[in-house]
Amino acid sequence: MKAVAIGLLRHGNRWFLQRRDPSNPVLPGLWEFPGGKVEEGETPESALMRELREELGVSLHFAEPMPTLEGAVRLHPFLVRSDVAPRTDLAWGWFTAADMLHLPVPPLNLPLIAALARIADESQPPLADLIT
Numbered sequence: 814m815k816a817v818a819i820g821l822l823r824h825g826n827r828w829f830l831q832r833r834d835p836s837n838p839v840l841p842g843l844w845e846f847p848g849g850k851v852e853e854g855e856t857p858e859s860a861l862m863r864e865l866r867e868e869l870g871v872s873l874h875f876a877e878p879m880p881t882l883e884g885a886v887r888l889h890p891f892l893v894r895s896d897v898a899p900r901t902d903l904a905w906g907w908f909t910a911a912d913m914l915h916l917p918v919p920p921l922n923l924p925l926i927a928a929l930a931r932i933a934d935e936s937q938p939p940l941a942d943l944i945t
C-alpha cells in the first residue's frame with residue numbers, strides 16, 4: 814500500500830489546508846493537508862520534510878508523529894511547528910477543525926480532523942483562568 818506523509822501545520826487553533834487541483838484524477842478539488850508519497854529509501858518524516866520544502870518552501874523545526882490511518886493509502890500524519898508562511902500555487906487557508914467539517918475532504922482525514930478538534934479543546938486555558 815502506498816505510504817503518504819502529511820504535515821499538520823498549526824496557527825493558533827487553525828490548521829493549514831490546501832485544495833487539490835480540480836483536474837487531479839485522484840480526489841479532485843478536495844481540501845487536504847500538505848504532503849505526499851514516501852519514496853523508496855525515505856522515512857515518513859524525511860518524505861514530509863522534502864514535500865513541505867518542495868510544495869510550500871517551508872523548513873521543519875519539529876514533527877511529532879501521530880497514529881497512522883489506513884484506507885486507500887497509509888497516511889502518516891505529523892504535528893508540525895513551523896514559523897514560515899507557506900507559499901503554494903494551490904488555493905490554501907488556515908481552518909479550525911469545525912470549519913473543516915464544512916469542506917470536502919478525503920474520507921481518510923475525517924478521524925484526523927476529529928482528533929484535531931480534541932487537541933484544540935485541550936489547549937484552551939482552564940475556565941478558572943478566564944474568570945477575572
Ligand SMILES: Nc1nc2c([nH]c(=O)n2[C@H]2C[C@H](O)[C@@H](COP(=O)(O)OP(=O)(O)OP(=O)(O)O)O2)c(=O)[nH]1
Pocket residue numbers: 817819839840844845846847848849850851885886888919920921922
Ligand atoms: N497530501 C495529502 N494526501 C492525502 C491526504 N489525505 C488522503 O487521503 N491523501 C491521499 C490522497 C492521495 O491518494 C495520496 C497522496 O497522493 P498524491 O498523488 O497527492 O501524492 P504524490 O504526488 O506524492 O504521489 P504520486 O502521484 O507522485 O504517486 O494520499 C491529505 O490530507 N494530504
